[in-house]
Amino acid sequence: SAVISQKPSRDICQRGTSLTIQCQVDSQVTMMFWYRQQPGQSLTLIATANQGSEATYESGFVIDKFPISRPNLTFSTLTVSNMSPEDSSIYLCSVRKGADTGELFFGEGSRLTVL
Amino acid sequence: QKEVEQNSGPLSVPEGAIASLNCTYSDRGSQSFFWYRQYSGKSPELIMSIYSNGDKEDGRFTAQLNKASQYVSLLIRDSQPSDSATYLCAVNRGPGGYQKVTFGTGTKLQVIP
Numbered sequence: 001s002a003v004i005s006q007k008p009s010r011d012i013c014q015r016g017t018s019l020t021i022q023c024q025v026d027s028q029v030t031m032m033f034w035y036r037q038q039p040g041q042s043l044t045l046i047a048t049a050n051q052g053s054e055a056t057y058e059s060g061f062v063i064d065k066f067p068i069s070r071p072n073l074t075f076s077t078l079t080v081s082n083m084s085p086e087d088s089s090i091y092l093c094s095v096r097k098g099a100d101t102g103e104l105f106f107g108e109g110s111r112l113t114v115l
Numbered sequence: 116q117k118e119v120e121q122n123s124g125p126l127s128v129p130e131g132a133i134a135s136l137n138c139t140y141s142d143r144g145s146q147s148f149f150w151y152r153q154y155s156g157k158s159p160e161l162i163m164s165i166y167s168n169g170d171k172e173d174g175r176f177t178a179q180l181n182k183a184s185q186y187v188s189l190l191i192r193d194s195q196p197s198d199s200a201t202y203l204c205a206v207n208r209g210p211g212g213y214q215k216v217t218f219g220t221g222t223k224l225q226v227i228p
Contacts, residue, residue, distance in 0.1 A: 042203060042220040043159070058215075092158055102149045102207035102216045106158035 002027055002095050004107035012113045018081045021110045023093030028073035033104070034066075035092040043092065049076045083114045116141050119206050119219035127225045134191040136222050138204030141185070146214075148180055149205040150189045153221065159203055163189060194226045 003026040013019050023032065034046040046066055047055040055068040069077045080087050090109045097103035120139045128134045136150075147166050151159035165171045165178040165187070177190040187206075191198055204219040 043218040045215060045217075097161060102147050102205055102214075103161055103164055104159075104216065106160070109158050 002029070002097070002105045004093055004095065004105055006093050006107035006110050008110055009108060010111040010113075012115060013083050014115055015084055017083055018079055019083065019112060020077050020079045021091050021093070023076045023078070023107055025074045025095055029095045030073070031096065032070065032076045033094045034068065034076075034078045035094060035106075037090040037092060037109070039088070046078070046091075080112065083112075085114045088112060088114045117219075118142060118217045119204055121202075121204050121219035121222045123220055124223040125225050126222055127227055128194050130194060130196060130226055130228050132194050134194045134198065134224055134226070136189040136191075136202050136204075136224065138187045138189075138219055139185055140187070140204075140206045140217075142206070142208050143182075143185065145185075145206045145208040147207040148178070148187045149207070149216075150176075150178060150187075151203040151205060151218075153201045153203060155200070191224075194224075196226045196228050199224055199226045 005024045007022045032049045035043045036046055037043050045058050046061045047057045049055045049068050049070040051070045051073050065081050067079045090111050092109045093107040094104045097105050118141050150163040152162050153159040163178040165180045168180050168182055171178045175192045179188045201221040201223045203221045205216050207216050209215045
């Protein structure tokens with residue numbers, strides 16, 4: 001199993017500011033995934049972070065808005081830039097549990113509220 | 116059409132009954148299927164994976180897959196109040212070099228003591 005620590009667990013932010021979420025895994029992993037869960041909604045994949053290469057973004061998400069860093073095999077950050085109230089959401093970091101991409105461990109999430 | 120569809124519920128069942136949760140998916144090329152449980156205010160946790168047609172049992176949980184009908188279900192026997200949570204159906208699809216997990220919106224289950 002993997003232990004995933006996310007910081008901050010929650011924050012209240014002002015419109016137009018940026019916030020960086022950190023994700024630390026207790027073991028080395030090739031791929032880390034960032035998801036968003038808006039209130040009452042399901043999980044939407046933002047991007048896949050690979051160590052040593054640029055993140056791969058899903059349709060509707062762009063690097064300027066959600067820059068990602070992956071400096072090593074145990075750590076990644078997601079920045080939510082120029083926030084608006086529509087960015088209020090839970091952001092989740094995840095890693096594969098097994099060989100299948102669909103088997104995932106999730107961090108505890110970072111709940112962001114943008115005023 | 117949504118890629119993964121679930122009834123949002125809430126589904127209310129009495130304690131000790133069988134809870135039946137259903138999910139349909141649109142992409143016939145989907146390869147593997149999962150059920151996650153998410154307690155309120157918590158992150159999702161994987162409870163079942165299923166890869167081939169038929170039933171897969173794990174304790175009180177049984178996952179059922181019918182690829183011809185593009186249908187996945189989760190049965191929870193002897194439901195307990197601690198099973199009250201939102202259950203997310205997830206589907207893994209895409210070419211081998213790039214696989215993507217798509218989640219349904221979840222079904223909220225309430226087990227009434």
